[in-house]
Amino acid sequence: MFRRQRREKILEIINATGHATVEELAKLFHVSVDSIRKDLRELADAGLCIRAYGGATRIKPAATETEAHAQSPELQVTDNRTGRLAVAERAWEEINEGDAIFLDISQTNLLLAHLIAEGDKRLIVTTNMLEIPRLIAANPKVTVLATGGFLNPQLTGFTGTASISLLEPLLFSKAFIGVHGVHIPSNAVMSFNMDDGMVKRKVIDNASERFLLADQDKFAIESGYRFASVDDFSAIITDTTNASILSELEKRGIPILG
Template sequence: MFRGERRAKILDLLDQYGRVEVDDLASRFGVGMDSIRKDLQALAKEGKCNRVYGGATRIGEKDEPPSPQPARSATQSAVPQMPSVPLSAEDAGRLAVAKRAYLEIHDGDSIFLDISRTNTFLADLIARGDKQVIVTTNMIEVLQKLSNLKHVTALGTGGYLNVQLNGFVGDTTISMLEPLLFSKAFIGASGVNLDLAAVTCNNIDSGSVKERVIHNASYKFLLADARKFQVKGLFRFASLKDFSAVVTDSKDPAVLDSLRRMGIPTYRALPL
């Protein structure tokens, strides 16, 4: 991406959310934070944004002073509130990833949610939100969460029901998916092997469905909580470079640097 294109996209994000952060932009565009700082300085000099500590705000937007209650950013407020219930560390990571993924969904999208624990959280957010979308899924739990909602058209793939996975897989499912096109697909994984740039799962039939969906989607988002970078699944169903972006809560510099070196846009998960 050329510098001018990146700056135009930064302005789009400012217009949408009111504020942007240097580290989030660096991860999103796969460049260093110094490059983003120069972008923001140039845009501020042109009178297109306000430069503030850690990022920039939209013209006319005030940078709020610190307060005892942590202020919610415009980005966070765009995400539906979830009930405050105790979560395991793993599920907290999945929810954080799902919240960031939700921001990539817009009215009119036709999306696919595959068999993934993270996608059950994303389905909860879609159900609680008001975005008018079509959701196709091969996961029973996701289908149950999104059925009978006015703002969601929920479609199940059908096919062979794998009780252990709680979803549809196999040749029939793939045949049903073949003619369907999606604007966005949100894909889970059992593990991510950074050395091989391999995205893996533990069920070959599920992996075949994921592979078909990736082929049929315009934008593909890999949902990978931090734990996934420490796990290697049995079957490789995609390369990291097959994805438009990785959504993760990982704070490991080695992981983030590896993704950046590969040129994979990385969207950092929202804090809970």
């Protein structure tokens, strides 16, 4: 089997099961763990999965069979990544010299961290996502703080009560909050799970300005742990052009940035 075919199969497994470990994949494809790690790293760099300790997880809930036939996994994720990048670029415009900001666990915030790493703004950045400190630490204008706490390997970040306790004394001028989904009819903003959601809730309470980062795919998700309401945010940064969604958000009087 060629490397490209193996990576396609690996992606199918991750999307179907939600996760896969390096050891399992190495045994399945009869290759070294180093080869699998390289496969997962390149898939993650392409935005096709999320690297986690010992393996990888899927980047979004599995598509239905009808959706899978209608659109390939590569195209689905490419479109999603494009939306996330547009949201990250718009979020970057809201960050000013001297801001103390928080970036939570989300792929959009990881893209925003890339912009911060390459930027020239003097900032204090606090985060609970593992990849972000390493990414932006080389920028001498950015002071980086990591929350610490319980490490969730699936989310590749710190969550739970320990992280919340460590966040207690920290105040932020701006918080950028990624989400698992936004359900407009119930006004619900949802996280992947309760531990992640509790941290997001604490950050919202400690921030002067709170930006909800939601690419268009997030408005199609109707399940998850509700940690906030749409009107808990100062503004919503989104790439959606769906007139119905925009109309409903505008009725709530929340600024929409895009």
